[in-house]
Amino acid sequence: MKKLQYERPVIQRLNTGVMNKFGTRTEYAPVTHIEGNAVKDLIEKYGSPLFVISQRVIEQTYRDANRAFKTRYPKVQFAWSYKTNYMNAVCNVFHKMGSWGEVVSGFEYQKALNNGVPGNKIIFNGPDKTEEELKSAIQNNSMIHIDHLDELYLIKELATEMKARPKVAIRVNMDTGIYPMWDRFGFNYENGQAWDAINKIMLTDKIDLVGLHCHIGTFMLAPSAYGVAAAKLSDLALGIKKKFKKNIQYIDMGGGFASKNTLKGSYLQGQDTSPSFDQFAEAITTAILNAGFVEDELPLLILETGRALIDEAGSLLGTVISNKRLSDGRRATIMDFGVNVMFTSFWYDHKISPAQEFSQYTEDAVLYGPLCMNIDVIRENVTLPPLKRNDHVVVHTVGAYNMTQWMQFIALRPAIVLIDLDEKAHVIRKRETLSSIESEEMMPKHLKEFKL
């Protein structure tokens, strides 16, 4: 007689009509494949955990964003935000589709150059640009976005020294009606700092003010805030035109568009609450178009959105290490991935799907990572079918920030695979080894040997 498929015995109290913090069951179908590649095979071949990026989803999302803006505004340019995911292969998917590069450090700047992005299509943001990095950016004719006055004065000095005319924009922070207001970056609009910086630049002929930049927040759920920001930047641009007879070439609205992830503590799913690209585009383009620019002097609209373009393209495959019961009776499942590789589990209730068939029975559980650290919690409350050791799961929407903010802490970082348009998997970053970590370490001679 053929034996039956085994499922762990589970029993659950029925609380009719009463809400609980675990919510209702959300997983009705296993995710056994990612674009034609079986999860089981991917893990067998490349190890567990494993990041998987879908080129198809990146391209679809990019096209959607591009359409939303280009149907509403004549001049639109996306610049790929390197900090969101700077795997070279990922950057090149965006560059192939026409994105410029947007970087926030010398290291990222070098990465963009090495990827083949022309210097004059790299936007250099961020508060920390060294003298050497600024020199290189000036030489390459990159767009330097000034964050503070010290940087402005340094650029002025370098311009004289190098006999060059750097192309700059200023970063402007402002009250757009949202909390918290990001006023630590750039120059404030309301208190006159922005105008002060503009005057300082315009009254020297050493620097060319080509653009205005803002980045009002992160995971923004209110498109209207972008409308306010676009109106304020447009006001500055028109003011510059009036005062100095100079056309500002571009308005850079930065990033911060929310992805479809669900923020912790949010009552509704991110799928339902995150605004679409069309909503952001409508708010931004309406504000610029109504600001009063002459038709042929409309500035180029630059967008540096990162999270909303890449988050959904990334999945994390993982394996169950063990199940246990906590002292209060809750089920605890330990996975082989934790906050070390999934930094975003601090912010989101990530959607997690089992990667094999399961029955309709579920259990309320806490999902832990493998680290010997109490903070390593992936989901505080999740309702999943009973998972057993060596079962696989797929964590969805992890493409943004995890592959740049991951930590080599306690465990080594996993491999990353990109699935191309023909559903073929390519390793784009190898699994780390002990030697890749220790290659930068040095041992003083007197500590080389010991006896125990």
Place this chain on the structure above:
Amino acid sequence: MNIKKNIALSDTGFVFNPSSGDSFSTNPIGMEIIKMLKEGKSNEDIKSHVLKTYMTDEVSFEKDLYDFMNMLTKMNLMDVDQKDETKKN
């Protein structure tokens, strides 16, 4: 330790405790275990039946059975034997 005699179990996995009014739902294997417990079967009997019927190994099932029995106790579905409790202490 035995399951309480008045616990009702339906064929669809609905478990009812008439003395507290609490109701529970269990999966097919959980249902089989509760049924066997009601019939007075020992843990050894349950183990050999499950190993014969399902694709699992002894170590995994023993762990799951122990956990399941703990949950039944926690949910007040077991008659806790006073002697057993003394032994534990």
